[in-house]
Amino acid sequence: MLRIIISSLIISIFVLIGCRTKDKTLIVELEPKIDSEFHFDPIPLTDKVLYSYEHQYPDYYKKRLANFKNIPELDSLKIVSLPFQRTVHHYNLYKNVLASINQVEKYMGDRLPDTTGYEQNLKYEINAVSGFKDDKQIVIVDADNDGDFGNDEILEFDKNFRLKSHRDDAFKDLPVIDIKHQVSFNNQTYNIQRKIKVIPQSNHPYIFLLYEGIIDDRTNNYSLRLRLSDHFNGRLSVSGINYNFGVQTMDSQYPLIVVAPDSIEIKDFGSIYQQSYQYNQTDTLKLANSWYVIDSLNPEMNQLKLESINYDGEFHLGFRIGHKVKDFPMVNLKQDTVPLYGELDNSKEFTLIDFWGTWCKPCKEAIPDLKRLHNKYKHRVNFVSVALDEDPIEVDRYTVANEMDWQHYFVDRSKSRTKTIIGGLRIRSYPTIIIFDNNKNIVFRGGANLKTAIDNILNKNQYRD
Numbered sequence: 001m002l003r004i005i006i007s008s009l010i011i012s013i014f015v016l017i018g019c020r021t022k023d024k025t026l027i028v029e030l031e032p033k034i035d036s037e038f039h040f041d042p043i044p045l046t047d048k049v050l051y052s053y054e055h056q057y058p059d060y061y062k063k064r065l066a067n068f069k070n071i072p073e074l075d076s077l078k079i080v081s082l083p084f085q086r087t088v089h090h091y092n093l094y095k096n097v098l099a100s101i102n103q104v105e106k107y108m109g110d111r112l113p114d115t116t117g118y119e120q121n122l123k124y125e126i127n128a129v130s131g132f133k134d135d136k137q138i139v140i141v142d143a144d145n146d147g148d149f150g151n152d153e154i155l156e157f158d159k160n161f162r163l164k165s166h167r168d169d170a171f172k173d174l175p176v177i178d179i180k181h182q183v184s185f186n187n188q189t190y191n192i193q194r195k196i197k198v199i200p201q202s203n204h205p206y207i208f209l210l211y212e213g214i215i216d217d218r219t220n221n222y223s224l225r226l227r228l229s230d231h232f233n234g235r236l237s238v239s240g241i242n243y244n245f246g247v248q249t250m251d252s253q254y255p256l257i258v259v260a261p262d263s264i265e266i267k268d269f270g271s272i273y274q275q276s277y278q279y280n281q282t283d284t285l286k287l288a289n290s291w292y293v294i295d296s297l298n299p300e301m302n303q304l305k306l307e308s309i310n311y312d313g314e315f316h317l318g319f320r321i322g323h324k325v326k327d328f329p330m331v332n333l334k335q336d337t338v339p340l341y342g343e344l345d346n347s348k349e350f351t352l353i354d355f356w357g358t359w360c361k362p363c364k365e366a367i368p369d370l371k372r373l374h375n376k377y378k379h380r381v382n383f384v385s386v387a388l389d390e391d392p393i394e395v396d397r398y399t400v401a402n403e404m405d406w407q408h409y410f411v412d413r414s415k416s417r418t419k420t421i422i423g424g425l426r427i428r429s430y431p432t433i434i435i436f437d438n439n440k441n442i443v444f445r446g447g448a449n450l451k452t453a454i455d456n457i458l459n460k461n462q463y464r465d
């Protein structure tokens with residue numbers, strides 16, 4: 001654990017106030033990979049939904065049907081689609097007088113003039129037949145994107161399969177489908193190949209499309225959940241330290257980038273811990289003793305460019321291991337607003353914050369372990385729970401009934417969390433545990449299931465030389 005903490009301080013992201021001067025460029029060569037030590041959250045990274053345009057754009061949908069060949073004869077079917085490049089998708093909607101110029105500008109911004117490539121029937125989508133015949137749901141993905149379903153594999157599912165609540169095991173035994181599509185940047189077209197799996201699912205994670213009127217109950221019966229089975233992986237050595245890069249994205253514009261030195265075994269600590277090593281384009285990071293800006297991912301997604309900069313700034317408040325925790329305003333269960341630091345016992349060596357909710361089954365299952373940790377370490381550690389919930393009174397009742405005898409705070413689940421501690425520390429999964437020392441430096445970020453790692457942190461001899 002000591003090695004993990006020291007290494008995590010080597011690679012950090014901060015808001016920069018100092019001078020940036022371009023010095024040199026590093027290129028990380030990337031290649032597609034399926035098996036990896038990296039964890040990419042299904043939503044919004046790896047899991048998407050193919051849905052029918054029929055409900056929202058019925059005339060456009062009928063027009064598109066004429067472009068496909070060898071659609072099988074089924075009892076009922078829809079063509080469902082997923083755009084891999086949304087700028088092109090919204091431009092095509094605009095061209096067909098289905099979206100306003102304001103909607104197009106929202107997604108395209110200053111790329112609006114770059115429409116030359118969009119005039120050439122760009123194959124920017126993945127399309128599939130989703131239909132029913134007898135007691136089966138039939139799925140055919142147009143993998144080679146030639147508009148012909150006659151040369152593609154036929155997948156069969158029980159007709160009620162779509163109604164189930166599916167987790168990772170639903171994808172386990174399904175075939176990996178090699179798909180082809182295109183993207184357009186700066187008037188150039190690029191051919192992309194990806195690996196996916198698909199399942200029928202009506203209660204998919206993008207069910208908000210139903211509430212927004214983009215689909216309806218009828219067309220949603222044909223929706224498919226798509227999972228990206230691959231990502232892009234590369235390695236780079238800086239000053240003798242080897243770094244592993246993982247990139248996941250639908251296209252090169254909005255990549256999530258994970259960067260970790262070889263000394264970090266990310267796979268053993270899960271996706272919440274990995275958040276300390278996640279970056280976006282334009283973020284700044286420190287590799288060895290040098291600072292870099294993540295400049296861009298090329299359209300083919302096989303090269304990641306880093307620009308070296310000079311930086312003489314200080315470490316900044318943030319959410320990663322090695323960052324300092326801001327003194328957030330906190331709302332207690334009496335609805336009083338108080339400063340986080342003002343409520344802590346500064347004589348204690350650590351503060352453990354548990355982010356949870358009464359609606360969260362894994363959070364409630366973790367409470368016995370939290371109580372054990374509290375009983376063992378309360379003389380040295382401040383314990384704090386932050387409930388993302390609907391009613392502070394119900395949270396108070398729950399904590400009393402379950403003898404959670406430590407400090408409790410509340411964040412309203414129905415309101416924006418941007419300016420709260422949940423937004424500031426970028427809490428996306430529940431439960432999440434963050435531990436910081438008496439210098440306010442984060443030393444641990446992970447799930448409540450990492451009992452041994454948490455014990456090692458709180459056993460101070462594992463934290464320092």
